[in-house]
Amino acid sequence: MNAEIITIGDELLIGQIINTNQAYIAEQLNTVGIDCRRMTTVGDNAKDISEAFVTAFRRSHVVCVTGGLGPTHDDITKKLVCEFFATDLVMHEPTLEHINTIAQRRNIAMIQSNIDQALVPRACTVIPNPVGTAPGMMFERENKYFFVLPGVPYEMKEMIDQWILPFLQQKHTGLVVRHRTLKTTGIGESMLANEIGDVDAVIGTDGTTTLAFLPNPMGTKLRITVKDPSAQSAEKKINQAEKVLRSKIGKYVYSDDEKDLEDVIGVLLKERSLTLSTAESCTGGLLAHRITNIPGCSEYFLGGFVTYHNRLKMEELGVPESMIADHGAVSKEVAEALAAGARSTAAADLALSTTGIAGPTGGTPEKPVGLCWIGYSDANSTFALKFNFGDNRTRFKDRATQAALELLRRKLLKMQ
Amino acid sequence: MNAEIITIGDELLIGQIINTNQAYIAEQLNTVGIDCRRMTTVGDNAKDISEAFVTAFRRSHVVCVTGGLGPTHDDITKKLVCEFFATDLVMHEPTLEHINTIAQRRNIAMIQSNIDQALVPRACTVIPNPVGTAPGMMFERENKYFFVLPGVPYEMKEMIDQWILPFLQQKHTGLVVRHRTLKTTGIGESMLANEIGDVDAVIGTDGTTTLAFLPNPMGTKLRITVKDPSAQSAEKKINQAEKVLRSKIGKYVYSDDEKDLEDVIGVLLKERSLTLSTAESCTGGLLAHRITNIPGCSEYFLGGFVTYHNRLKMEELGVPESMIADHGAVSKEVAEALAAGARSTAAADLALSTTGIAGPTGGTPEKPVGLCWIGYSDANSTFALKFNFGDNRTRFKDRATQAALELLRRKLLKMQ
Numbered sequence: 001m002n003a004e005i006i007t008i009g010d011e012l013l014i015g016q017i018i019n020t021n022q023a024y025i026a027e028q029l030n031t032v033g034i035d036c037r038r039m040t041t042v043g044d045n046a047k048d049i050s051e052a053f054v055t056a057f058r059r060s061h062v063v064c065v066t067g068g069l070g071p072t073h074d075d076i077t078k079k080l081v082c083e084f085f086a087t088d089l090v091m092h093e094p095t096l097e098h099i100n101t102i103a104q105r106r107n108i109a110m111i112q113s114n115i116d117q118a119l120v121p122r123a124c125t126v127i128p129n130p131v132g133t134a135p136g137m138m139f140e141r142e143n144k145y146f147f148v149l150p151g152v153p154y155e156m157k158e159m160i161d162q163w164i165l166p167f168l169q170q171k172h173t174g175l176v177v178r179h180r181t182l183k184t185t186g187i188g189e190s191m192l193a194n195e196i197g198d199v200d201a202v203i204g205t206d207g208t209t210t211l212a213f214l215p216n217p218m219g220t221k222l223r224i225t226v227k228d229p230s231a232q233s234a235e236k237k238i239n240q241a242e243k244v245l246r247s248k249i250g251k252y253v254y255s256d257d258e259k260d261l262e263d264v265i266g267v268l269l270k271e272r273s274l275t276l277s278t279a280e281s282c283t284g285g286l287l288a289h290r291i292t293n294i295p296g297c298s299e300y301f302l303g304g305f306v307t308y309h310n311r312l313k314m315e316e317l318g319v320p321e322s323m324i325a326d327h328g329a330v331s332k333e334v335a336e337a338l339a340a341g342a343r344s345t346a347a348a349d350l351a352l353s354t355t356g357i358a359g360p361t362g363g364t365p366e367k368p369v370g371l372c373w374i375g376y377s378d379a380n381s382t383f384a385l386k387f388n389f390g391d392n393r394t395r396f397k398d399r400a401t402q403a404a405l406e407l408l409r410r411k412l413l414k415m416q
Numbered sequence: 417m418n419a420e421i422i423t424i425g426d427e428l429l430i431g432q433i434i435n436t437n438q439a440y441i442a443e444q445l446n447t448v449g450i451d452c453r454r455m456t457t458v459g460d461n462a463k464d465i466s467e468a469f470v471t472a473f474r475r476s477h478v479v480c481v482t483g484g485l486g487p488t489h490d491d492i493t494k495k496l497v498c499e500f501f502a503t504d505l506v507m508h509e510p511t512l513e514h515i516n517t518i519a520q521r522r523n524i525a526m527i528q529s530n531i532d533q534a535l536v537p538r539a540c541t542v543i544p545n546p547v548g549t550a551p552g553m554m555f556e557r558e559n560k561y562f563f564v565l566p567g568v569p570y571e572m573k574e575m576i577d578q579w580i581l582p583f584l585q586q587k588h589t590g591l592v593v594r595h596r597t598l599k600t601t602g603i604g605e606s607m608l609a610n611e612i613g614d615v616d617a618v619i620g621t622d623g624t625t626t627l628a629f630l631p632n633p634m635g636t637k638l639r640i641t642v643k644d645p646s647a648q649s650a651e652k653k654i655n656q657a658e659k660v661l662r663s664k665i666g667k668y669v670y671s672d673d674e675k676d677l678e679d680v681i682g683v684l685l686k687e688r689s690l691t692l693s694t695a696e697s698c699t700g701g702l703l704a705h706r707i708t709n710i711p712g713c714s715e716y717f718l719g720g721f722v723t724y725h726n727r728l729k730m731e732e733l734g735v736p737e738s739m740i741a742d743h744g745a746v747s748k749e750v751a752e753a754l755a756a757g758a759r760s761t762a763a764a765d766l767a768l769s770t771t772g773i774a775g776p777t778g779g780t781p782e783k784p785v786g787l788c789w790i791g792y793s794d795a796n797s798t799f800a801l802k803f804n805f806g807d808n809r810t811r812f813k814d815r816a817t818q819a820a821l822e823l824l825r826r827k828l829l830k831m832q
Contacts, residue, residue: 010626010639011628013442013451015442015452016597016630018435019435023431023432023434025431026428027432030430030431035429036430038464039455039457042454048453070605070629070631133606154811181432188522189486190549194529214427214432223427280701284713285701285702285722286701288705292813293810295774295775295777302727303732304724306701306704306708306719307719308713308720309714309719312718316761359711395570
């Protein structure tokens with residue numbers, strides 16, 4: 001069963017909004033064995049939208065459309081769907097009631113545009129929107145399914161998860177699809193490919209297994225995919241491929257699912273009943289932010305210090321003034337002192353620190369933009385490692401926090 | 417002149433990677449007056465890729481392809497481009513030399529897959545890749561242009577900025593396109609539309625101007641677009657539309673370009689020579705992270721405290737133990753004490769604080785998940801405001817930091 005995703009909105013075509021919806025929908029469809037073969041984005045333009053409907057529904061079993069269902073004048077999807085399925089709009093009472101309830105809860109007046117959102121195409125099955133006002137719609141024609149959803153990401157997600165996936169899972173039987181992703185960091189894509197060597201040794205030659213390299217600033221993901229009629233056989237093949245990969249590049253793998261490093265270190269800290277604190281200069285809070293993205297992190301994360309100004313490095317974390325004068329704030333010595341200071345001030349078992357030159361300016365020939373020292377401290381040792389994370393400020397912060405978390409992972413696992 | 421963007425990669429079709437490339441390319445083409453009419457994503461599949469090439473180059477003047485140019489086995493774009501343009505691969509010596517230089521600089525051995533990256537289609541114009549090893553390509557046929565770029569975002573961006581935009585700008589003359597975006601926060605989309613009222617009063621009726629509503633968790637953007645043969649007339653129309661909009665909903669507008677709130681408050685703080693510190697509980701460092709995303713923020717941002725554990729709230733920021741016992745850590749009193757403590761500890765002019773229940777668990781009937789107090793402190797006053805940011809942890813942190821920065825903006829501008 002193939003799917004096609006159509007996302008609608010001028011904001012996408014001028015690049016003002018990043019299209020996260022299509023990725024989410026594709027990922028979810030994939031979990032029930034439906035392959036997304038194509039994604040198309042068109043603007044708030046009747047001709048382009050209608051043409052996309054025709055082409056997509058001709059060549060695919062499932063079409064998912066998002067966008068253009070809002071209460072404002074530029075939202076024309078509902079009208080065009082009516083034309084496409086030769087139907088008209090009728091008032092859907094349960095939806096109207098739902099919109100009324102939401103308006104009351106939010107203490108806002110019902111205006112005409114809110115009421116109009118309860119109009120739905122006569123020929124559709126209404127998909128309830130538990131978290132918003134615009135309902136979704138489903139049309140069924142000759143065992144093909146056409147879904148229309150609002151473009152607001154969390155509304156769309158609710159409807160995919162609660163309604164569309166269970167619906168499609170019931171309708172669809174076929175190949176079992178299994179993905180497994182090994183997330184690596186601290187090694188480049190080419191070198192990783194080189195260490196893996198012959199790909200056929202990993203994926204075999206029967207054509208059911210594929211291996212993809214997905215590089216990004218946080219590292220390279222290796223994705224193994226198996227499509228097989230039998231779940232048991234798919235599981236066996238994916239385990240075998242993972243085993244071969246791990247034998248070659250296992251030490252770079254920090255996660256074998258979609259977990260991020262902050263998730264991985266959270267589990268390791270909890271298992272060991274250890275607490276953590278952070279002292280950040282160049283990463284400016286991103287390290288603490290990533291750590292606190294994990295629900296339940298208060299079990300092991302005590303807190304962090306964003307010591308941007310040198311005075312705070314001295315007063316809060318006890319970095320000696322003379323050390324900053326002699327070595328500079330971006331130095332091995334200060335990185336170590338920050339880590340040790342964060343550990344003792346927060347009374348934590350472990351601490352990480354960052355100090356560097358995130359740029360785009362502020363570098364010197366000896367200390368160029370991109371230079372970063374990452375410090376680590378525990379009861380037995382305190383040390384710092386030197387990195388260069390390049391001259392893009394955002395990427396610098398991403399890579400520096402990734403390297404800090406990877407350093408912690410390796411220490412917790414006693415790897416070198 | 418119309419453009420079409422084709423992005424290639426199974427990782428996009430299974431939703432593992434969010435497609436940021438297409439947004440970037442569309443945005444940049446738009447700045448030189450080229451409209452992106454359609455975006456298509458296909459997998460690493462020869463048939464689908466070739467079909468997308470044919471369709472796109474038939475209906476569009478400019479086609480931009482990214483992805484599938486890497487050194488690994490699943491990268492097949494170059495081969496398919498050769499077939500499409502009926503040409504073959506030849507070694508491109510300048511590229512080979514460039515790859516050699518990069519390998520030497522990074523101190524890595526040249527392996528065969530690196531050398532193969534210097535093979536390019538005979539019929540193309542090579543687009544140099546200053547920051548990576550895979551070169552780009554340009555094909556010209558009957559005043560139509562077909563570009564092929566690597567999928568690594570920062571490599572693609574360099575080539576768009578340095579080569580493709582100047583090239584297209586020279587080739588293309590036509591309508592002048594002007595966008596202006598008013599970014600609002602603290603008001604919902606429907607209410608905003610209601611306060612704006614009759615859209616024609618904003619955009620006129622000659623069809624050259626459009627207004628779009630773009631809601632997201634940070635607020636709603638209003639985008640005015642004018643397409644006009646004359647730059648002067650376009651400028652006049654966009655200014656007029658902005659003026660009308662501001663007269664209706666001006667107080668919610670924090671930026672009239674793509675600036676984020678952290679950028680806006682940075683400028684305001686610099687102008688006033690004021691310094692800032694932060695005390696974060698529920699936002700866990702995201703507030704400091706956002707503030708420090710702005711280059712030059714060290715001029716006004718002294719530092720922050722991520723006081724996750726109550727002990728740090730007391731020891732570092734002087735929140736009385738009895739206050740936490742009496743009111744709980746998530747309370748008006750503690751939010752105020754955190755802000756006052758951050759201000760005095762960091763010796764800053766102003767401070768912001770956050771304390772709340774980010775979820776997904778930890779709520780009670782009196783203090784549900786989503787509850788958040790945001791504190792503010794300056795030399796004259798210290799206070800806290802109550803919000804509810806919902807039960808999604810990521811969105812909670814985004815919205816809480818946005819509300820904190822907006823509170824600061826309003827105080828700096830003496831708005832109420």
